[in-house]
Amino acid sequence: MKIAIINGPNLNLLGKRQPEIYGGQSFEEYLSKLRASFSHLEISYFQSNIEGELVNALHQAAEDSDGIILNPAAFTHTSVALGDAVKSLNCPLIEVHISNIFQREEFRHFSYVSSGAKAVISGMGLRSYELALRYFLPA
Amino acid sequence: MKIAIINGPNLNLLGKRQPEIYGGQSFEEYLSKLRASFSHLEISYFQSNIEGELVNALHQAAEDSDGIILNPAAFTHTSVALGDAVKSLNCPLIEVHISNIFQREEFRHFSYVSSGAKAVISGMGLRSYELALRYFLPA
């Protein structure tokens, strides 16, 4: 089973900036652990700060994967283009957020992605990715 | 480790009405399976259609439990009282929703509970409870 993890803008800074909020671990380090724990899954990974490259990645993942985990980060709240891409998918997509976006500024409470997503997980730190992965396994 | 699951209004109808939306399984049936899968956890359960009884249940769970899973259902969007109770807790609380509330009416997009919750899971069906339970276990 192939799962694509796609991360949006500024998430390349994970582990480098604001470790008091996001922890001291880069996403790449966390990804290694995830792949070890879910060794029977084939997990691809893509990150970009460019909205259109994320749209491209979603189009590609729709060809190649059985499920998608998307953290749209700042684009969550502004990108109709990502929302449209998500709605055009054939495979299920889980939207994840590291922090609880409902505890942050009001403009972060709205997501253009959620209405096309299968489900949303918000606020579990990096474990949001792990639990999203489990969703693709049998209960 | 003790975990309290608390369900809000109309969730006593699960498995009885609108099975095309909520499935044909009652929450009690699902709970038996959850307890079997997580046999090392002590899982208590409470449901009420009365807002104040849910407030009472949260007060009690704060004394008795190490973690709480709350599906506030319709009160999600209207109950400052539940929101205040959640903010007064000492133990972590995960807010769960069976359906993806962001695909429903706009008034269901706001939650008085989320800003006090540790995390939110929305749209994974009954599996929302299972994944919330996993959050209380080591990664």
Add this chain to the structure above:
Amino acid sequence: MKIAIINGPNLNLLGKRQPEIYGGQSFEEYLSKLRASFSHLEISYFQSNIEGELVNALHQAAEDSDGIILNPAAFTHTSVALGDAVKSLNCPLIEVHISNIFQREEFRHFSYVSSGAKAVISGMGLRSYELALRYFLPA
């Protein structure tokens, strides 16, 4: 044919307070007259000031009745829980209001119940109940 009449908060004061607005007759007195006029109907009655007890009453009426007449009073404007309960019913429900809610404060112009109700009657005084009952009879 069984019809359940369910009244919301503060309607236990009918006939006791503000008679210039609501008249000097209690709902129980009016109910006796209704039952006499519609003797071939079996009319049950429930009133509560507690939102969740009204939800419970709707769940019960859905089992026992062929039609429901609901005056949600103050909960009309605030209760998503009642609205959800109404949407889960199998039998038709008529929403009634004694006063014309559209002549009162703006927050009384919105109803969480109306979108799930079969029809709405507002402003006919106690006769709103009588006309709602007639709806359940042949034209």
Add this chain to the structure above:
Amino acid sequence: MKIAIINGPNLNLLGKRQPEIYGGQSFEEYLSKLRASFSHLEISYFQSNIEGELVNALHQAAEDSDGIILNPAAFTHTSVALGDAVKSLNCPLIEVHISNIFQREEFRHFSYVSSGAKAVISGMGLRSYELALRYFLPA
């Protein structure tokens, strides 16, 4: 006793268009039945697609009738002129709607007429007219 029934725009299409919504019966056919059932009432009827002709009809009915039943249709939501005319009446007016306007688009939830009407009946199909007529009879 004289009752004027006044119908607003597009209601001349009743029975001709969208029978799945409005039924296959024209208002004229329905009116014959109403007159037969309420033979002791003198029921006049007027329909127009022109807002100002409806204002004129209300002015006239205020001279000629003991009660008015108005279905303002699309003008419900846009006509301050009709609302003003209703407020100037000396006889009681019941506002009726065939469909439940609270289940339709949000702009149909506001009525310029309701604050001047005695009462509002919405969603009972053509029976809304019958029940409004009954209001003018003794209970």
Add this chain to the structure above:
Amino acid sequence: MKIAIINGPNLNLLGKRQPEIYGGQSFEEYLSKLRASFSHLEISYFQSNIEGELVNALHQAAEDSDGIILNPAAFTHTSVALGDAVKSLNCPLIEVHISNIFQREEFRHFSYVSSGAKAVISGMGLRSYELALRYFLPA
């Protein structure tokens, strides 16, 4: 000098209804006095409850008159068509209101006509027309 006075919906009721608000004098009676006081002016008069007839009257007055006094009444707040007609005029137009519209419901505080009018007089009773006429005379 030719001045057209144009009155909108329900103003045909002046002197007939709500005399406590609008006085007991019909507009025709008042007009006779106005014509007597301003005998060197040629004053035409038109009233309609039909928005489009008022648009037609404005088009016509623009051909025939040196100035226009318009009381758009209820159409003040809803008629883009009247507003457009006013903006297309070559001669000055004074918008008048008998009552002070800023003391009435909030929806009466906005006028589609004002932005195209030369000036606005609101709240001087029937004298609003007299003072508007004076505007067309030398100071």
Add this chain to the structure above:
Amino acid sequence: MKIAIINGPNLNLLGKRQPEIYGGQSFEEYLSKLRASFSHLEISYFQSNIEGELVNALHQAAEDSDGIILNPAAFTHTSVALGDAVKSLNCPLIEVHISNIFQREEFRHFSYVSSGAKAVISGMGLRSYELALRYFLPA
């Protein structure tokens, strides 16, 4: 093939007023040219400043025509009645505007007609009608 062109309020002024905006040609002159260019189409034409007459014209055109081109002008933004009439049609309707309504006042950006129209053309001057006609021809 029969096409009905229906024009709303103030469009009778085309060629007479504000030629810097609307050009110096009346709609009748333009219509002659259109009929010459599209000689195999039977093009009817109706204009009114009265909303309800436009509703009547739409009802009639739905009986007589294969397609409708409607420029609702000022009624675009205020007429639920026209919107309802458009939704009841069996034949396709193209909404046209001479000027680009999105460059004008904000209240002109909303149309009650668009949600029932097949398509919208805005801002092409009188050519908006020509291109709408072409839509009814094979590509």
Add this chain to the structure above:
Amino acid sequence: MKIAIINGPNLNLLGKRQPEIYGGQSFEEYLSKLRASFSHLEISYFQSNIEGELVNALHQAAEDSDGIILNPAAFTHTSVALGDAVKSLNCPLIEVHISNIFQREEFRHFSYVSSGAKAVISGMGLRSYELALRYFLPA
């Protein structure tokens, strides 16, 4: 008969700045002409850029005058204090504006003064004062 004219902020600039808008005449020059035309009236005059001094002037005028003409200028839109002072008056007050405030920025469309004023005249240039004075004379 004593009439107080009270002018608000920046009106001391009349005739000095932006003559293309406000003309080249100072208010004092205009006032001389007014006093000459209305020689049987005793007209007092006060101007200040300080809100509280205008409140004081209204309190004083209420003691000394039979009528007040107030141009609150910029304070029209922001001063609850002036609005309250106007509501406490025993004599009639006419609110005047030199320009048509409804043709200017949206924040100038609301007035805290209008709901307490007898009437409002807006957009007649300096003649707004003359017509307001006439209101205090017999028709």
Add this chain to the structure above:
Amino acid sequence: MKIAIINGPNLNLLGKRQPEIYGGQSFEEYLSKLRASFSHLEISYFQSNIEGELVNALHQAAEDSDGIILNPAAFTHTSVALGDAVKSLNCPLIEVHISNIFQREEFRHFSYVSSGAKAVISGMGLRSYELALRYFLPA
């Protein structure tokens, strides 16, 4: 003289949770002191987390008491039912809040109770109750 003190949801936690905000004293302890200081008053006390029980308590207090002190807590901002009950009272009611609700989240700035209350005291800690009691004594 009989005074009823009625406390809303989560106030049973006073002295148990968040002592940095609410102090370390339970309401019962504070009540003993109040009763000692106001020994000539008969002070009853009721607390509930259930909205409808508070409505019932208000109905009862209206029978038994000369004055009511109500801290509606979270229901302040959401309960039309409590607001309606307050408006039906015959005796004066003082609304109190321990914290200054105007320094908290914006949704806490609106109260459904205030428009029916005699007066509001907000932000004096537990002393809000003492000062409200003094209101019932002669100055």
Add this chain to the structure above:
Amino acid sequence: MKIAIINGPNLNLLGKRQPEIYGGQSFEEYLSKLRASFSHLEISYFQSNIEGELVNALHQAAEDSDGIILNPAAFTHTSVALGDAVKSLNCPLIEVHISNIFQREEFRHFSYVSSGAKAVISGMGLRSYELALRYFLPA
């Protein structure tokens, strides 16, 4: 202990205008009684209709007093300057209102002062000042 009482605009009219609302007693008369009752307190008093003089008075009181009682009257709702001055104080300030501002126009429900005040008392008539004074005494 020194307490400064500062009153905002139009409060110099107390006892002179609208006695049915504000009573027939001037503030100076009431102040004499307050000083007699609280003879161990040194109570200063200042009133102005000029916003900036009230700002100056707050700056001065912060130097001279142990506590401040401010009735900002109309400036409550419009003065960021007063709000800023209140936030810069070192001594506690109680905001008082004679009438219950929550029963008045909606624009009176917001206060720029409350978020910087220690507490708010609204609606107790002149007794609002007395109870605010008591706050500065031991319980």
Add this chain to the structure above:
Amino acid sequence: MKIAIINGPNLNLLGKRQPEIYGGQSFEEYLSKLRASFSHLEISYFQSNIEGELVNALHQAAEDSDGIILNPAAFTHTSVALGDAVKSLNCPLIEVHISNIFQREEFRHFSYVSSGAKAVISGMGLRSYELALRYFLPA
């Protein structure tokens, strides 16, 4: 004559996804037909999912082309950058949409591009491009 067609995000999926909405034809296939029909026009084509590349393409087209047809797709509603680029153009630009955006979600009703476009065509399917092309030809 050179015309640039520029397509925004997700339009590379045309013919691949959701054929029930967008048809089974890719844009490239359609483009071949367009070029065949308009053989005397030189039609360039560019598509990107990246907002800034579309800005670049507009800058380039402004150098190279006599007219531009832009379907901004999802960026219609969010891109001030595209709107600014459109406003800086020297040649006319027609905004086109395949579906009628006024029948879709409310956030799709606003366009940052329209106020800078010459005209807008919405809802004619792929024929929107053909009709936009015709605009560049003589009538």
Add this chain to the structure above:
Amino acid sequence: MKIAIINGPNLNLLGKRQPEIYGGQSFEEYLSKLRASFSHLEISYFQSNIEGELVNALHQAAEDSDGIILNPAAFTHTSVALGDAVKSLNCPLIEVHISNIFQREEFRHFSYVSSGAKAVISGMGLRSYELALRYFLPA
């Protein structure tokens, strides 16, 4: 070259209150340094807490100065009168703020002054004045 610096309400407290925010230096001390650094400029200075005195100062400065630097402080967000005065100026005015107003409460994000100012500098501490002065020098 003459430059007028004008400071609004509460800025007389600079260096006295909240030094952690505004520093420990009074504006007068800072002004001495500015005058020393810009010795070839003639810098006047005025501060008031009274809105109307600031309007007067702007009127005066327009007579006497070549440029104005205005820190409207709290009046930034509420004073239409200051905004109008700024718009009537003949010389350029730079609006400055010591703190970054966009990081503060939302009501501080809007300025009535900015639309009439040449430019705005916000957030550079006292250096905002220095950089504004530099603007009046050659680049």
Add this chain to the structure above:
Amino acid sequence: MKIAIINGPNLNLLGKRQPEIYGGQSFEEYLSKLRASFSHLEISYFQSNIEGELVNALHQAAEDSDGIILNPAAFTHTSVALGDAVKSLNCPLIEVHISNIFQREEFRHFSYVSSGAKAVISGMGLRSYELALRYFLPA
């Protein structure tokens, strides 16, 4: 000392389009002059029309520079991603705008960047960059 200047979308057109607004000088020409005037500073420069490339440039500048000057242009108003990147910086950033954004369309009055910026300069033309540079020098 190293300073990075980063320019957003459409600013590559400076000097090429709309010279009446932006002048006839390209940013590169202006930059040469800036570097000459501030020869002791090391000034880097980057421009892109692609939002994500600007995010990348900010990430890079945070590594390489002592200060950043950002003109986010159209992205000011829409880019949460840029706002997030600005908030993650360790070095001070000055937001600049060539035109005074507060004099333009309302959607340009809000900035996602300002709340993370040290300061904002708006409306000084290209001199905005020069003054921002001076901020990084001693006063």
